Amino acid sequence: MGQKADVVIIGGGVIGICTAYYLQKAGRQVILLERDEICSGSSYGNSGLIVPSHSIPLPAPGVVFQALKWMFNPESPFYIKPRLDLNLMSWLLRFTFNCTSGRMFASVKTLVELSRASRVLYDQLISEESIRCNYETSGLLMVYRTEEGYEEGVHEGKLMRDAGLPSKEMKVNDLIKMEPGIRSDIFGGIYYSEDAFLNPSEFVTALAQVVRDKGVDIREDIEVIGLDTNSVNGIKVKTSFGDYTCNEVVLAAGSWSPGILNGQNINLPVEPAKGYSVTFDTETPLLKHALILGEAKIGVNPLGRNLRLAGTLELAGLDLSISTRRVNAVVNSAKRYLNGGDKFTADNVWAGLRPVTPDGVPIIGRLRSHPNVLVATGHATIGMTLGPITGKLVTEILCNKGQSIDTGLFTPSRFGI
Ligand SMILES: Cc1cc2nc3c(=O)[nH]c(=O)nc-3n(C[C@H](O)[C@H](O)[C@H](O)COP(=O)(O)OP(=O)(O)OC[C@H]3O[C@@H](n4cnc5c(N)ncnc54)[C@H](O)[C@@H]3O)c2cc1C
Incomplete structure (x- = not known):
């Protein structure tokens, strides 16, 4: 017999x-x-970085050229696994089409607004619900080894300031005074005071416990196989343990979301982009701030006595296998920016799949053909950052409340779905 619910979140x-x-x-x-x-x-x-500073979408001018250069370097931060996949081809074409400054600027302003609002919600949520997750609001340093990299950072910093986010250029001496864990032979950096960091799994599992305690029915080990949108009593969510009938569905299955809509003949343009992290014990804390190592595209989170390094972006489908060569490249690159590199190891390796849209902006909104299905995915490299604001916006849409932020840019209908 089927089970009933008001809203099912997948x-x-x-x-x-x-x-x-x-x-x-x-x-x-x-x-x-x-x-x-x-x-x-x-x-x-x-990486657990809460980063309004990271509001430049992945498709941006020059990205395709840079990606092509990186493609042939097995230690670079980017890779596409060659394969005959029509969805991937169409996704790449759309991605390339979005690599213009006009399209990028249009997204930056909204992403800054969205991520700053999310940062405020993190403050509220963590304090109101007493969540312990190593949340630190000391800002983030974007660090560059080369003058060329630094100039790019300065350009991005200006772009962020134009969009309303404070950023400060820093010469190497000031940078090292602020963060002695950085090597003295780097070139310079940009400080983003509104960024923060936390332990992502501690945050999510603690918030899950909070919602359980408040009465949300969380069921683990139940796989959603598909949806039946023709049911007369509402929408049917088909699972490995029977069906659920509900008024509305929120599809929040990250990189696996497209598969759940296959039965509806809806092509959700979300590609999995694999990244790796390594987390090691440094015995004593090495850093006080979160960092992004500019040229190497590595996020660094000083998780107390541990340090987490994360990076690379591989378009290889739903594949979580680990490339030791790329992981080692992440660890070795970090040693070129940070002191204490002898303690850096590639032991505790993790791989994850970022859900990425071809315009680099999340999909948040009801499906045109099935308005009782709301999609909330495609957050790419800033899903941790955008978690709370996405939850709030989804709630406003489902409860027909006024929108605290205009969600027009995020609607699924921009992809004709
Ligand atoms: C290396 C790396 C570093 C990153 N660093 C940062 C960072 O510093 N800051 C930041 O903001 N973002 C960062 N991100 C991006 C961020 O992790 C993602 O954008 C975000 O976690 C996406 O969250 P999600 O809930 O959409 O997806 P997920 O966390 O992937 O959750 C989807 C869930 O759906 C479940 N699921 C899948 N299929 C089904 C099904 N059929 N039935 C039921 N359940 C299902 C899965 O098991 C999973 O638990 C990083 C990502 C990577 C890989």
Whole structure:
């Protein structure tokens, strides 16, 4: 016999759990289905940086040329696994089409607004619910080894300031005074005071416990197989343990979201982009601030006594295998920016799949053909950052409340779905 719910959320990552939190607060009755354990996808081992500073979407001028150069270097931060996949081809074409400054500027302003709003929600959520997750609001340093890299950083810093986000250029001496863990032979950096960092899995699992305690029904080890949108009593969510009938569905299954819509003949243009992290014990804390190592594209999180390095972006499908060569490249690159490199190891390696759209902007909104299915995915490299605001916006849409931020840019209808 089928089970009934008001709203079913599919996926227990940062997006699904934050959505459950705000929907419960708004008085909706929620069942969340997770095929594994809570926080077993991309939300688990990511860098944990809460980064309004990272609001430049992936498709940007010059990216395709840079990507082509990196493609043939097995230690570079980017790779596309060659394969005959029509969805990937069409996604890459759309991505290339979005690599113009006009399209990029249009996204930056909204992403800055969205991520700053999310940062405020993190402050509220963590304090109101007493969540322990190593949350630090000391800002982030973007660090560059070369003058060329630094100039690019300065350009991005200006772009962010134009969009309303403070940033400060820093010469090497000031940078080292502020963060002695950085090597003295780097060139310079940019300080973003509004960025923060946390332990991502601690945040998501603690918030999941909060929502459970408030009455949200979280069910693990239940895999959603598909949807039946022709049911007369509402929408049917088909799972490995029977069907759920509900009024509305929130699809928040990250990189696995497209597969769930296959039966509806809906092509959700989300590609998995694999990244790796390594986390090691440094015995004593090496850093006080979160960092991004500019040229190497590595995120660094000083998780207390541990240090986490994360990077690379591989378009290789739903594949979580680990390339030791690329992981070693991440570790070795970090040694060129930071002191204490002898303690850096590639032991505790994790791989995750970022859900990426071809315009680099998330998809948040109802499907045109099935308005009782709301999609909340495609957050790419900033899904941790955007978790709380996404949960809030989804709740506003489902409860027909006024939108605190205009979600026009995020609507699925921009892809004709
Ligand atoms: C190396 C790396 C570093 C990153 N660093 C940062 C960072 O510093 N800051 C930042 O903001 N973002 C960062 N990100 C991006 C961020 O991790 C993602 O954007 C975010 O975690 C996406 O969250 P999600 O909830 O959409 O997906 P996920 O966390 O992947 O959650 C999806 C969930 O759905 C479940 N699921 C899948 N299929 C089904 C099904 N059929 N039925 C039921 N459940 C299902 C999965 O098991 C999973 O738990 C990083 C990502 C990577 C890989």
